[in-house]
Amino acid sequence: EAAVTQSPRSKVAVTGGKVTLSCHQTNNHDYMYWYRQDTGHGLRLIHYSYVADSTEKGDIPDGYKASRPSQENFSLILELASLSQTAVYFCASSEWGQGGPYEQYFGPGTRLTVL
Amino acid sequence: GQQVQQSPASLVLQEGENAELQCSFSISTNQVQWFYQRPGGRLIGLSYIPGMKPTGKQTSSTVTKGRHSSLTISSSQTTDSGTYFCVLRGNYGNEKITFGAGTKLTIKP
Numbered sequence: 001e002a003a004v005t006q007s008p009r010s011k012v013a014v015t016g017g018k019v020t021l022s023c024h025q026t027n028n029h030d031y032m033y034w035y036r037q038d039t040g041h042g043l044r045l046i047h048y049s050y051v052a053d054s055t056e057k058g059d060i061p062d063g064y065k066a067s068r069p070s071q072e073n074f075s076l077i078l079e080l081a082s083l084s085q086t087a088v089y090f091c092a093s094s095e096w097g098q099g100g101p102y103e104q105y106f107g108p109g110t111r112l113t114v115l
Numbered sequence: 116g117q118q119v120q121q122s123p124a125s126l127v128l129q130e131g132e133n134a135e136l137q138c139s140f141s142i143s144t145n146q147v148q149w150f151y152q153r154p155g156g157r158l159i160g161l162s163y164i165p166g167m168k169p170t171g172k173q174t175s176s177t178v179t180k181g182r183h184s185s186l187t188i189s190s191s192q193t194t195d196s197g198t199y200f201c202v203l204r205g206n207y208g209n210e211k212i213t214f215g216a217g218t219k220l221t222i223k224p
Contacts, residue, residue, distance in 0.1 A: 033212070042119075042200050042214030043158075058212070090158065103148065106158040 003027065006091050006107035013114050019078040021110050023091030031094045032074040033104065034066060036087040043090060049074055081114045088112070117141050119203050121215035129223055134188040136218045138201035146204035147184045149177055153197045161186065191222045
């Protein structure tokens with residue numbers, strides 16, 4: 001079965017501090033994604049990547065950077081964490097076929113609290 | 116930009132009843148995916164490309180046509196309680212992905 005893991009599973013950060021969230025997939029998928037979910041809402045796409053060493057902006061990229069050093073790993077970086085970035089962050093991977101993106105496989109999520 | 120509207124926002128049913136969740140879009144598409152999430156839990160894909168075997172609940176089915184998609188959960192169980200999201204996916208060359216706000220489903224015993 002497809003596997004996407006995230007670390008850490010939860011984190012408390014201070015305002016202005018740097019936070020790095022990591023994601024690892026063993027699916028051999030080209031596409032990886034970072035989303036944030038706020039309480040009671042759906043997910044919003046922050047960054048995604050379709051090949052190693054390249055990242056693309058999603059719908060809400062401001063305040064976030066992403067890094068894809070290899071096909072298996074995709075990181076989300078908050079250089080200066082802010083209170084508004086408190087949320088649950090999900091990583092996902094997927095393949096891309098002729099008909100469009102295949103199903104996304106999600107990690108368990110990272111709960112980030114910025115104080 | 117593309118928009119996704121889900122209804123109802125919440126739904127409470129008795130165990131054994133069928134649940135029907137609705138999703139409408141600002142564009143005509145068949146690139147729709149449904150996800151299930153338990154509170155604080157991982158998102159589980161329920162179905163995607165028409166004709167593909169659902170990877171989640173085998174008692175759920177989806178119909179997507181034009182600007183509308185629906186998810187039906189047959190003979191619901193208490194374990195089906197959670198939040199269901201529909202997701203609008205871009206076609207090749209347009210990787211834009213938009214989530215609906217979700218439908219919170221509660222199945223009572």
